[in-house]
Amino acid sequence: MRNTIISLIAVLLGLIAGGLLMLFIGSNPFEGYTYLFQGGLKNISRIGDTLATATPLIFTGLSVAFAFRTGLFNIGASGQMLIGGLLATAIGLTFDWSRPILLLAMILMGFLGGALWAFIPGLLKARFNVHEVVSTIMMNWVAYWTVYYVVPGYFKGEFLETESRKLPDEATLRVPFLTDMFQGSYINLGLFLGIIAVIVVGFIINKTTLGFELKAVGFNRHAAEYAGMRVNSNIILSMLISGGLAGLAGVAMYTGNATSMQIGILPAQGFDGIAVALLGANSPIGVFFAAIFFGILYSGTGFMNAMTEIPPEIANTIIAIIIYFAATSILMERLLNKFKKRKSDNSAVKKEEA
Numbered sequence: 001m002r003n004t005i006i007s008l009i010a011v012l013l014g015l016i017a018g019g020l021l022m023l024f025i026g027s028n029p030f031e032g033y034t035y036l037f038q039g040g041l042k043n044i045s046r047i048g049d050t051l052a053t054a055t056p057l058i059f060t061g062l063s064v065a066f067a068f069r070t071g072l073f074n075i076g077a078s079g080q081m082l083i084g085g086l087l088a089t090a091i092g093l094t095f096d097w098s099r100p101i102l103l104l105a106m107i108l109m110g111f112l113g114g115a116l117w118a119f120i121p122g123l124l125k126a127r128f129n130v131h132e133v134v135s136t137i138m139m140n141w142v143a144y145w146t147v148y149y150v151v152p153g154y155f156k157g158e159f160l161e162t163e164s165r166k167l168p169d170e171a172t173l174r175v176p177f178l179t180d181m182f183q184g185s186y187i188n189l190g191l192f193l194g195i196i197a198v199i200v201v202g203f204i205i206n207k208t209t210l211g212f213e214l215k216a217v218g219f220n221r222h223a224a225e226y227a228g229m230r231v232n233s234n235i236i237l238s239m240l241i242s243g244g245l246a247g248l249a250g251v252a253m254y255t256g257n258a259t260s261m262q263i264g265i266l267p268a269q270g271f272d273g274i275a276v277a278l279l280g281a282n283s284p285i286g287v288f289f290a291a292i293f294f295g296i297l298y299s300g301t302g303f304m305n306a307m308t309e310i311p312p313e314i315a316n317t318i319i320a321i322i323i324y325f326a327a328t329s330i331l332m333e334r335l336l337n338k339f340k341k342r343k344s345d346n347s348a349v350k351k352e353e354a
Contacts, residue, residue, distance in 0.1 A: 003281035007326060010279065011293065014322030021314055032310045039303025040296035046303075048178075048185025052257050054295025056081070058194035059249030060273025061280060061287035062201050063114075063242045067132075068282045069205055070238040071218025076121060076136025077246035078270025079143030080114035084247025085254035086147050087113035089164055089261050092171030093155055099170045106171065107193065107251055114247020115240040117143060122239030126232035132239070140266060148263045157260065164261045173256035190252030195288070197245060202284035204241075214238050246270065275319065278326040294319065 019029035040050040060077045067074035088106040095102060121135035155164040173188035205211040216224040217234045225231045249269060254261050276294055280286030301315040 003283065003286065007279050007281055007286065007290070010322050010325035013325045014318050017321045018314060018318035021317060022310060025310070027308060027310045032304055032308055032314070035304040035307040036300040036315065037296060039300030040298075041300075042303075043183070044181075045183040045185045046299065048182025048187035050295045050299040051191050051292070052185065052187045052295075053299050054291040055188075055190040055194050055256065056249040056253045056267075056269040057272055057276050057291035057294055058191075058288055059197060059245050059252060060269050061276030061291050062197055062273075062284060063245035063249070064273045065277040065280065065282040065284070065287050066201055066205070066245060067238060067242040068277060069218060070214040070234070071221065072125070072235065072238055072242070073133050074118065074121075074136055074239065074242045074246070075133050075274070076118065076139045076243070076270070077249065077273050078266050078268075079136070079140035080117045080243045080246035081250035081253060081267050081270050082143040082147050083117045083250070084110035084114040084244075085250030085261055086150060087247075088251045088255050089155065089167065092167045092255060093165055102171055103173070103189075106255060107248065110247045110251035110255075111244040112247070114250065115244035118239040118243020118246070119236065122236040122243075125239070126235040140270070144266050147261065151261055151263050155261075162263050167255060167259045171255065172259055173252065174259075186257055188252070188256035190256040193248065193252065194291075197248065198284045198288045201245070205284070210237075246273070249273075275323045275326075278323055 015033070019033070022029040022032045039046065041047055060081065063077050063080070064074055088110040091106045091109050092102065095105070097105070117139055118136070121130075121132045121139060124130035124135050125132045151164045152161045157163045157165050173190050173193075174186065175189060178187050178189070179185065205215065213224070213229050214234055214237070216227070216229060217231050217238075221231055224234075250267075253267060253269065272294065276287055276290045279293070280288070280290035297315050297319060301312045304310055304315065305312045
């Protein structure tokens with residue numbers, strides 16, 4: 001409950017700061033926020049696009065949050081997304097199986113691709129204590145150049161060398177009933193996959209012995225080792241799961257929201273997952289709602305810019321401020337405790353006077 005309050009305060013402070021920025025540049029903040037939220041929620045089509053935009057963020061947020069909960073900082077979700085998306089795209093462009101089998105194979109390969117890309121940093125951390133921030137950043141760029149070489153070399157598009165061939169309809173996560181329901185939106189099955197991932201990750205962390213051991217290693221590696229837990233194995237396993245979740249973000253991104261892969265782009269959703277995890281207090285359900293909120297902001301930015309003279313950078317600034325306040329949750333918690341203590345002291349004084 002306290003984490004939820006802190007996250008809501010962070011959002012409120014971010015929106016207030018954004019409103020002050022709008023006033024500073026001579027714009028009406030009420031008008032700006034009206035168009036910002038209309039852009040994400042105005043009609044059923046925009047709602048569908050917002051949910052589709054939020055879907056990769058659900059996976060990358062879960063990826064970062066899972067690593068956080070186990071004492072690791074996976075900053076390599078972008079590279080893991082690329083590899084997961086690349087393997088899923090390769091399966092979709094290579095095999096002509098029935099759609100259920102094809103989609104299942106693409107999802108599985110996407111997860112395994114992301115997990116494989118996180119395995120190396122996990123192994124380096126467990127065996128040689130190499131900091132995972134450094135190794136995962138390096139793996140991001142290895143993934144970037146891998147895609148840069150593989151896509152034009154083996155899956156080149158018909159007209160552009162900078163993108164892969166378009167996936168056939170049978171190899172995408174888009175389905176007609178969702179497209180029709182949301183009036184042409186690019187919402188897809190990735191959203192339901194994300195909801196399943198939220199439930200599974202929450203169950204693993206909170207209801208299983210594995211989750212307890214992973215959290216114990218995160219709290220105190222030496223104490224967990226003294227208690228007989230396999231610390232190195234748990235570190236590697238944690239990175240595998242975290243990377244696999246990021247790989248699923250690549251599947252949702254490149255076979256759901258899009259139907260091809262472009263080279264020369266390191267997906268920002270991997271880094272945005274850090275912000276989603278912070279705002280969601282590293283809780284799976286918190287990550288889900290934080291991703292939806294970020295999806296609204298991202299979807300509404302273009303509409304706000306089109307309807308007003310407010311630059312789209314304002315929305316990015318709002319997000320940055322929200323992240324800042326979410327990251328300073330310890331300070332905010334102290335302020336809440338101080339306020340609660342002062343309130344209880346005042347109540348005690350009033351009772352004594354009575």
